[in-house]
Amino acid sequence: MAVRIELRENWVLRADDPAEVPVEIGPAGIPATVPGCVHTDLMAANLIPDPYQGRNETELGWIGRTQWSYTTTFDATALAEAERIDLECAGLDTVATVFLNGTEVGQSRNMHRSYRFDLRRALRDGTNELRVEFASPYSYATALRDKLGDRPNAYPEPFQFIRKMACNFGWDWGPTLVTSGIWRSIHVHAWHTARLAQVVPLITVARTHDGSLEGRVLVRVEVERSEHGEDTELVVRVRIADREQSIAVPAGVCRTELEVTVPDPDLWWPRGYGDQPLYDLRVDLAAHGEELDTWQRRIGFRTVELDTGVDEDGRRFTIVVNGVPVLVKGANWIPDDCFVSRVGRDRYAARIDQAVAANMNLLRVWGGGRYESEDFYELCDERGILVWQDFLFACAAYPEE
Structure with a gap:
């Protein structure tokens, strides 16, 4: 390792x-x-x-x-x-x-x-x-x-x-x-052979032919190889909810993807619409039976759509989660301190709990601040808070050069 x-x-x-x-x-x-x-x-x-x-x-x-x-x-x-x-x-x-x-x-x-x-x-x-x-x-x-x-x-x-x-x-x-x-x-x-350079899980929920729910986790993986690792076959293994799947990554290849399905998953809901079950997702990288690197997150199974259809009042702007329109009750989130390294998980938890106590279900991360820490997004997942993420170059005319 x-x-x-x-x-x-x-x-x-x-x-x-x-x-x-x-x-x-x-x-x-x-x-x-x-x-x-x-x-x-x-x-x-x-x-x-x-x-x-x-x-x-x-x-x-x-x-x-x-x-x-x-x-x-x-x-x-x-x-x-x-x-x-x-x-x-x-x-x-x-x-x-x-x-x-x-x-x-x-x-x-x-x-x-x-x-x-x-x-x-x-x-x-x-x-x-x-x-x-x-x-x-x-x-x-x-x-x-x-x-x-x-x-x-x-x-x-x-x-x-x-x-x-x-x-x-x-x-x-x-x-x-x-x-x-x-x-x-x-x-x-310090590392050898290969490492996980990027892991992107894409989570969807679909109906099967018999009408039951199926959670699908498409995991896109990018690896970086050392010079000696270029000729090595790698193995990527994904584990979630007692389900496991592996794929071989041939020598010289640096990108792969694989999908794991979870039958009848418990759905994640915004606060006020249901519970927030989260599943442990683990991705391992190995070669010749040796584990080289690992990546872990907790994810929720849900669908999120933006309904912009036309009705008798004009064009809608409705967030739909798991097929249910959500009445958004939210606020603007600015950095909690000008000196952002002073904001740790406990402080995030206190602020998000204040939003929960005010009956909010969405926080908009404002475009003049920062992409927030993993702690922020994880705590929002746990508490049923939707996150609206602005692009960060949104409050002026930025040079495109």
């Missing part, structure tokens, strides 16, 4: 253009928390006041105009025999360049996606230094705006010129707090 080293300890935050930074921060750096961001680290070190208080958001505007870096070390001795050694970055906010032992190994220009960088050419036996440099979000966005030309916008900020949470640049409901940092987990991943 693969080995993952989570990089959570011994991070140091530094300002790389100290001319713009208050002198008390100093060149030596301060301890940093990962996942986190510059603002929360500076607050933890008592170097800035609470940005939510008074006019502090304005007085702290220099943070978003400064270049920052995060540095740590890790021991790679145990990884010496691995075929592949990657750096998994679940979230870098936002304009980042990654260095290992002084050698550039990757770049990020998008807060909303994950990245994976091959470390082998720069990795040393023993201790290694990892450094992640973050360019000023303002400098990057304004330079792109100057190059491409301005676009219509609701606020005098360049948020549509950077793939970053738009509301960082201020909104009618929140402050202007332009962050940088490693906002999601970061790992060193």
